[in-house]
Each structure stands twice: as structure tokens, then as C-alpha cells.
Amino acid sequence: MFLGQDSNNIYGDGSGVVNFLAQATNAVSYGFVIDGGNEVQSTDGAYQHIFSAQEGIDNHDVTVIAYSSTNSAIDKSDSFAVSYYIGTPPIWADEFFIDGAPNSENWTYDLGAGGWGNNEAQTYTNNTSNVRVEGGVLKIIAKASGSRLYLLKIKIY
Numbered sequence: 001m002f003l004g005q006d007s008n009n010i011y012g013d014g015s016g017v018v019n020f021l022a023q024a025t026n027a028v029s030y031g032f033v034i035d036g037g038n039e040v041q042s043t044d045g046a047y048q049h050i051f052s053a054q055e056g057i058d059n060h061d062v063t064v065i066a067y068s069s070t071n072s073a074i075d076k077s078d079s080f081a082v083s084y085y086i087g088t089p090p091i092w093a094d095e096f097f098i099d100g101a102p103n104s105e106n107w108t109y110d111l112g113a114g115g116w117g118n119n120e121a122q123t124y125t126n127n128t129s130n131v132r133v134e135g136g137v138l139k140i141i142a143k144a145s146g147s148r149l150y151l152l153k154i155k156i157y
Contacts, residue, residue, distance in 0.1 A: 009083070016051040016084030024066035024074065031065035039065070057083045057095045096133045102154065110153040122149040 005012050012018070022030045022045040031039040032047045040047060051060060063077040081097065094106050109126040122142075130141050131154060142149060 011057050011081050011083040014083045014085035014088075016082060018049050018051065018080075018082055020047045020049065020062065020064070021045055022047075022064045022066060026068050027066035028069050029067045031067070033063040033065070035060055035062075051082045052084050055084055055086055057081050057093065094138075096136050096138050099134050100132065101128060102131060102133055102138060107154050110155060124153040 020032060022032075022042070024030075024045075027045070028043070030042045030045045030047070032042065032049070033039050034049055040049075045066075051058065059079060059081050061077060061079050063075055065073050065075040067073050081095070094103065096102075110124050111126060113123040130143060132139050132141075138154075140154065
């Protein structure tokens, strides 16, 4: 569980602290491997790790190993994203982890033409061919059709 995790902070509170708790039948000890690093041992299945190598929201891998009294072992791996910020974390962020359209719960469009009082030549559209999330990047694409330029003006709610 991420420290400070709630519906508004799904990647935690920005401290980078994650509390792990492993449980397995007949396990007498556990090992935790974070991002392919060295195994850290725990006798009670609890382990706290602070992710602080990179500021922002970053993806990480964990493998948990449960050992029996005969030293037999089972393991399970998972990936997750966690936030870490130096100082005060941002009030709002969207990290664009999912390819496709921008999250409609966070984003909306300004639509219009005619310059909005400053003689802009372009038309603002909500055409999905002008915007996409790809590889963790929000891409806004300007397109020309004849003498018209079509842009996308996107804003947060």
C-alpha cells in the first residue's frame, strides 16, 4: 500500500513510501526484490521501501518470495506506479500511462473558430485524429485542410 494513497492520490502522497505485506501458507520468511535489485529478507512478511530515484510518477517491479521451513520457495511478481516528489507534490497531474484518447474525466476541449477576438486563423476541434496519448506522451496534432488549419485546444476540467 502506498503511503497516503486514496481516491485523489492513487500513486500515493508523493513521499515514495510503499508498505508491502506478504502472506503465504506455511511461510517462515519472505524476500522482496525491487526493480531487479538485491533481495531483502523479512520474517513477518512486512517491508517498507522508499522509491526516491526519480521525481514524478514512475513504474516499478517487485518480486515477493515466500520461503518454507524446508527452504522451498514460491514467488509472485507485479508492476506498479508510485509517486515521489521533492517538496510539495503537484496539486494535479496526469501521467498518460494508457495509450488512446486522453482521459475524458480529466480533459475537455475548447471548440470554435473566427479568432475569438484576436483574429486567429485556425479552427479548434474535438476531432480524435488531432489528439492521442501514445507511449506516455500527450500528442496534439495540427492538420490543414485547404486553407483552413485545424487544431485542438485541450484543457483540464
